[in-house]
Amino acid sequence: MIDQFLIPLIKILIVLNATLVGVSYMTLLERKVIAWVQSRLGPMRVGPQGVLQPIADAVKLMLKEDITPTKADRWVFTAAPVISMVPALIVYAVIPFGPTVHLFGRDVSLYITDVNVGLLYIVSVASVGVYGIILAGYASNSKFPLLASLRASAQLISYEIAVTMTLVSVILVAGSLSMVSIVNAQYNSRVWFGFVQPVAFVIFFIGSLAETNRAPFDLPEAEQELTGGFHTEYSGMRFALFFLAEYANMIVVSSVATTLFFGGWLRPFPNVSALHFLGVVPSWMWFLIKSFVFLYIFIWVRATLPRYRYDQLMRLGWKVLIPLAIANLVVTGIVKVMLF
Amino acid sequence: MLQAIAFYTIAAFILGFAVLVVTTKDTVHSVLFLVLDFLFVAALYVMLNAQFLAVIQILVYAGGIVVLYLFVVMLVNLKRPPEAHSDPHRMTKFGFGLAAAVLIELGAILVSGYMKAPAVAATATEASMPVSGNTEQVGWLLYTSYLIPFEIASMLLLVAMIGAIVLAKREL
Numbered sequence: 001m002i003d004q005f006l007i008p009l010i011k012i013l014i015v016l017n018a019t020l021v022g023v024s025y026m027t028l029l030e031r032k033v034i035a036w037v038q039s040r041l042g043p044m045r046v047g048p049q050g051v052l053q054p055i056a057d058a059v060k061l062m063l064k065e066d067i068t069p070t071k072a073d074r075w076v077f078t079a080a081p082v083i084s085m086v087p088a089l090i091v092y093a094v095i096p097f098g099p100t101v102h103l104f105g106r107d108v109s110l111y112i113t114d115v116n117v118g119l120l121y122i123v124s125v126a127s128v129g130v131y132g133i134i135l136a137g138y139a140s141n142s143k144f145p146l147l148a149s150l151r152a153s154a155q156l157i158s159y160e161i162a163v164t165m166t167l168v169s170v171i172l173v174a175g176s177l178s179m180v181s182i183v184n185a186q187y188n189s190r191v192w193f194g195f196v197q198p199v200a201f202v203i204f205f206i207g208s209l210a211e212t213n214r215a216p217f218d219l220p221e222a223e224q225e226l227t228g229g230f231h232t233e234y235s236g237m238r239f240a241l242f243f244l245a246e247y248a249n250m251i252v253v254s255s256v257a258t259t260l261f262f263g264g265w266l267r268p269f270p271n272v273s274a275l276h277f278l279g280v281v282p283s284w285m286w287f288l289i290k291s292f293v294f295l296y297i298f299i300w301v302r303a304t305l306p307r308y309r310y311d312q313l314m315r316l317g318w319k320v321l322i323p324l325a326i327a328n329l330v331v332t333g334i335v336k337v338m339l340f
Numbered sequence: 341m342l343q344a345i346a347f348y349t350i351a352a353f354i355l356g357f358a359v360l361v362v363t364t365k366d367t368v369h370s371v372l373f374l375v376l377d378f379l380f381v382a383a384l385y386v387m388l389n390a391q392f393l394a395v396i397q398i399l400v401y402a403g404g405i406v407v408l409y410l411f412v413v414m415l416v417n418l419k420r421p422p423e424a425h426s427d428p429h430r431m432t433k434f435g436f437g438l439a440a441a442v443l444i445e446l447g448a449i450l451v452s453g454y455m456k457a458p459a460v461a462a463t464a465t466e467a468s469m470p471v472s473g474n475t476e477q478v479g480w481l482l483y484t485s486y487l488i489p490f491e492i493a494s495m496l497l498l499v500a501m502i503g504a505i506v507l508a509k510r511e512l
């Protein structure tokens with residue numbers, strides 16, 4: 001009874017709350033890092049060095065008036081933020097934060113569940129998340145959000161292909177779809193798959209920037225051209241949901257990149273016994289550190305690179321990334337059949 | 341007992357959403373109900389212990405094809421409500437005839453299903469497979485028992501793809 005219901009429930013509660021807190025502090029980190037890049041201070045007023053800023057933001061967003069435009073499609077308008085938030089959160093069900101550990105006298109696995117089709121589950125849930133953006137733009141019944149959501153859907157559909165192709169080549173190397181097995185495969189083959197599949201990793205990283213609508217591919221929310229983007233007509237908590245979903249998706253793709261390419265919860269060089277002292281840092285901490293590096297790079301990229309033009313974005317996706325991903329997949333398959 | 345409750349609930353949702361898909365006036369809403377319908381079909385697959393199929397159902401239908409539907413529906417301006425549009429070539433009687441034929445066919449399948457002893461064949465094939473795991477079993481079946489249908493299906497998809505390119509790029 002305890003093992004079947006209580007422990008998973010506790011794990012779900014911890015993961016959900018940690019994610020939401022992490023997401024709100026990601027906004028602070030982003031503002032701070034971009035401020036430092038631009039020689040500013042960033043938020044400083046709320047709390048020491050501005051650490052309470054996310055709480056102030058949350059209170060402000062919750063207290064704001066919640067406006068629905070008169071000509072909006074009321075039901076769809078209400079559902080759209082929820083549709084984009086829910087997939088971003090349920091993906092965490094299969095992300096392995098650590099191996100099975102001994103805790104309070106029983107074996108507890110540091111992941112909510114390990115399904116046989118874990119990676120496919122992540123891809124398919126992420127593909128449902130697209131609806132949130134499309135419907136938000138459509139239901140607002142306003143021209144800039146509609147333009148933004150058309151851009152967004154074209155962009156997401158195009159880059160999904162390349163990203164999924166790279167995932168397939170990782171699956172070929174690992175020989176499994178389960179996230180836990182992929183990490184164990186990296187332990188057994190003594191190398192992180194980021195070094196076995198460098199091309200796949202680069203394509204995955206570029207593709208995930210596009211899939212999370214991050215700079216330099218943040219066309220769906222290009223303020224200068226679209227007066228805000230697909231969420232122009234949203235205010236208050238509904239706007240906050242879109243915002244949170246975007247950051248939650250960033251954490252998801254960082255975790256997936258960590259798991260697939262950088263050994264998940266494994267410490268560096270897990271097979272070298274001379275480095276055993278690294279085991280002092282618990283496995284879930286390694287996972288969080290690696291994911292954090294990715295999140296930092298996301299922000300760093302945003303602060304550094306200018307936005308792509310729409311045709312450049314499409315050209316990069318269809319004419320460079322997809323052929324490269326397919327070529328990588330074919331080469332991986334040939335090498336795997338010839339050598340192993 | 342619990343399984344039966346879950347099955348009938350999911351089935352009711354599937355049928356309910358299917359009815360809503362064809363009766364809703366707003367085209368975008370009808371596409372959305374279609375997505376919900378696909379999600380519940382995926383739930384049905386999970387109940388049958390076919391997780392791979394469930395995930396593929398969501399990935400391909402709910403996440404892929406219907407997004408394109410939505411794209412088209414949003415781009416094509418459907419201002420005219422469906423009732424105002426009367427088609428002179430509409431063959432109502434023929435449609436009812438076809439529906440009746442399908443209904444009879446379904447009834448026949450149901451009746452013959454009750455006559456036979458169920459699920460003996462399924463367990464037999466599962467035991468003879470050298471691989472375990474949902475995905476592996478699907479792959480094994482596709483490349484052994486169902487190799488030719490699988491290859492034909494992929495040829496069909498390739499032909500459709502080339503056809504689409506030829507239609508779109510006439511001056512190529």
